Amino acid sequence: MRYVEPVFRPPSEAYSLILQITIGCSYNKCTFCGMYKTKKFREKSLEEIEEDLKEAKLILPRVRRIFLADGDPLVVDTEKMIEILKMIKRYYPDAERISAYATPQNLLEKSEEELKAIREQGLSLLYVGVESGSDEVLRRVKKGVNQKEMVQALNKGKKSGFKLSTTFILGLGGRELSHEHALESAKVVNLTQPDYTAALTLMLIPGTLLHYQAQKGEFSIPTERDIMKEMLAFVENINVKTTFRSNHVSNLIPIKGELPKDRERLSNLLTRYILMTPEKPLPSTWTGPF
Ligand code: SF4
Numbered sequence: 001m002r003y004v005e006p007v008f009r010p011p012s013e014a015y016s017l018i019l020q021i022t023i024g025c026s027y028n029k030c031t032f033c034g035m036y037k038t039k040k041f042r043e044k045s046l047e048e049i050e051e052d053l054k055e056a057k058l059i060l061p062r063v064r065r066i067f068l069a070d071g072d073p074l075v076v077d078t079e080k081m082i083e084i085l086k087m088i089k090r091y092y093p094d095a096e097r098i099s100a101y102a103t104p105q106n107l108l109e110k111s112e113e114e115l116k117a118i119r120e121q122g123l124s125l126l127y128v129g130v131e132s133g134s135d136e137v138l139r140r141v142k143k144g145v146n147q148k149e150m151v152q153a154l155n156k157g158k159k160s161g162f163k164l165s166t167t168f169i170l171g172l173g174g175r176e177l178s179h180e181h182a183l184e185s186a187k188v189v190n191l192t193q194p195d196y197t198a199a200l201t202l203m204l205i206p207g208t209l210l211h212y213q214a215q216k217g218e219f220s221i222p223t224e225r226d227i228m229k230e231m232l233a234f235v236e237n238i239n240v241k242t243t244f245r246s247n248h249v250s251n252l253i254p255i256k257g258e259l260p261k262d263r264e265r266l267s268n269l270l271t272r273y274i275l276m277t278p279e280k281p282l283p284s285t286w287t288g289p290f
Pocket of ligand 1: 026028029071
């Protein structure tokens with residue numbers, strides 16, 4: 001497999017075959033994101049993808065799950081995506097699931113008919129980085145869409161038949177916008193009802209604009225207690241059915257449950273942790289694994 005490193009995947013794709021169909025992220029402007037800063041965006045050709053599939057088949061004759069990388073593979077045009085999915089089926093007819101990262105822009109740029117056609121060819125789960133539901137936070141981190149567009153994008157994906165796994169970043173609004181960030185993020189969950197809702201914790205990555213802003217004092221780094229309070233407000237305001245996870249490497253404590261059924265249990269747990277958590281700022285530089 002000719003991977004162009006670094007390659008990222010969600011934790012739940014740890015045992016999947018990673019098939020890189022694009023290199024980098026076609027957007028690559030979010031101020032907190034350092035994932036693809038070293039890569040110049042390009043699409044892999046059908047020939048390159050087939051070479052990778054041939055090689056993968058020799059090493060892994062059968063796979064259950066396939067994850068399409070890099071940051072927003074859904075950006076490739078619909079005809080090409082359908083060709084890629086047909087090719088995957090030729091090599092791995094028994095694969096049970098094909099998934100990919102997708103940006104809200106990817107979903108907005110394609111028509112519902114195009115998305116349905118892609119869904120019918122086997123791509124079934126999309127991981128969408130929502131990050132925040134707050135218009136102001138989305139604007140400050142240059143996500144490229146506002147709350148209304150984010151909701152439109154997610155609902156379009158759902159209506160086209162995709163399962164959606166969404167991620168939000170605790171602490172992304174800094175101390176100043178913490179409460180708004182929590183409430184507006186819960187609002188987006190309520191308006192879109194994603195199958196999975198994940199809450200990560202902000203990691204300030206050297207080389208990103210947000211890291212630079214934090215170093216200059218232009219971004220107020222939340223404390224660990226702020227993060228826990230934010231998660232409590234987020235959980236307490238989600239009223240729709242979604243599988244909630246906050247067990248990423250970035251999180252202070254692992255939390256999971258089914259909302260709204262487990263809300264009281266999660267709220268009690270978080271309240272206990274808030275009392276125990278010091279008013280200590282998050283690290284101003286992330287040095288751990290990504
Ligand atoms: S967060 Fe997603 S959309 Fe934004 S730059 Fe990173 S990979 Fe691209």
